[in-house]
Amino acid sequence: MNAPTDTLITTTPIEDHLRAWGLRHAPFSPDEKTPAIFPATHHREAHDLLDSTAALRGVMLLTGASGSGKSTLIKNWMRTLEPKRHLPLLITQSSLSASGVLEILLAKLGERPRFKRSASLILLEKHLADIDPVTLVLILDDAQNYPAPALEEIRMLLGTGGRQRSAFALILAGDEYLLGSLRLSVQRALFTRISATAVLAPLIREDIAPYLNWQVSRAGLERDIFEPAAIDLLAEASQGNPRTLNLLAQAAWLAAARRAATTIHPDHVHSALSQVPAANAKSTNP
Structure with a gap:
């Protein structure tokens, strides 16, 4: 016998993505339970x-x-x-x-x-x-x-x-x-x-990959999820600004998750670039 509709527990797409990637919470988001600062x-x-x-x-x-x-x-x-x-x-x-x-x-x-x-x-x-x-x-x-x-x-x-x-x-x-x-x-x-x-200066180029990996590990995943070319794009588009970098990286992760990918490629970052206004503003300024 089927359970009543109002008692069914459904998961959101985000929860499905987190489960598929083995993440505790959405990466590149503030975590109030374990606050920390990247050691730049x-x-x-x-x-x-x-x-x-x-x-x-x-x-x-x-x-x-x-x-x-x-x-x-x-x-x-x-x-x-x-x-x-x-x-x-x-x-x-x-x-x-x-x-x-x-x-x-x-x-x-x-x-x-x-x-x-x-x-x-x-x-x-x-x-x-x-x-x-x-x-x-x-x-x-x-x-x-x-x-x-x-x-x-x-x-x-x-x-x-x-x-x-x-x-x-x-x-x-x-x-x-x-x-x-x-x-x-x-x-x-x-x-x-x-x-x-x-x-507080922007993150230097050498810190971009460690910063991204640090954010991913805080979300519960201990592996590299970015292709080197994707990191290059994120570094250039964000200009080392942590907030912009987080927004772009999270949007790129969502793009990858929706396509059932397990690694973030440059095309996922390109999808993110069209969604984050701050990155677009940086790319149009000298």
């Missing part, structure tokens, strides 16, 4: 600077093109911080006003912002004193989008408590134009407090 040289250097900035309560800039891995690096780095020493807070709302910065900072600390700025400042100072010697590490993502008054407010908050050292460590993550914008006179005071800068 510039990632290791940035990680070390993040550590020292947090320890010394400095101000650091982490810059790079969109898709270079800034947010991924920061989120993974935050997980490595010792809770007895550091309290990391990530703010992603880059359209905040000056008053909004103080309000969201207090809210993330579990405090209720006050109507008057002076009262909110006193509350922040008390909270920082209460958690001492734990260091607050404030991280602003997409920092290039913050209006000048908001960044100036953050600079002034660094002096909360009137101590010689900063009240907290500050990490500003943004695009490759962030450092230049902070050189402007309106942000000069914050610019002079920067103690470290790191740039």
Whole structure:
């Protein structure tokens, strides 16, 4: 006797592809269960600077093109911080006003912002004193989008408590134009407090194949799945940008899976190129 239709468990095409390839999850996608960062040289250097900035309560800039891995690096780095020493807070709302910065900072600390700025400042100072010697590490993502008054407010908050050292460590993550914008006179005071800068450059050509193999192994498959010519195409089309590379590689894997192939060939990459706008944009720019 056939089971009722509403009790049948069906699999999606993606699940069928994963099973056919022996994969635990879709390759080239973030894996929240096992977060990790590919050990590229510039990632290791940035990680070390993040550590020292947090320890010394400095101000650091982490810059790079969109898709270079800034947010991924920061989120993974935050997980490595010792809770007895550091309290990391990530703010992603880059359209905040000056008053909004103080309000969201207090809210993330579990405090209720006050109507008057002076009262909110006193509350922040008390909270920082209460958690001492734990260091607050404030991280602003997409920092290039913050209006000048908001960044100036953050600079002034660094002096909360009137101590010689900063009240907290500050990490500003943004695009490759962030450092230049902070050189402007309106942000000069914050610019002079920067103690470290790191740039996430594109993956070099020699790292493309190891990066792809690393992503595949994280998904549960320990074998090379790309033909050398396919890797060459992916490297050229992505220009070493990790996000674009992941999107292209995943689209190429899907193209191969739909054709019941077990290896990714150049024609699969060509199919991916027509689907990923970022790759098309890169190929049309000099």
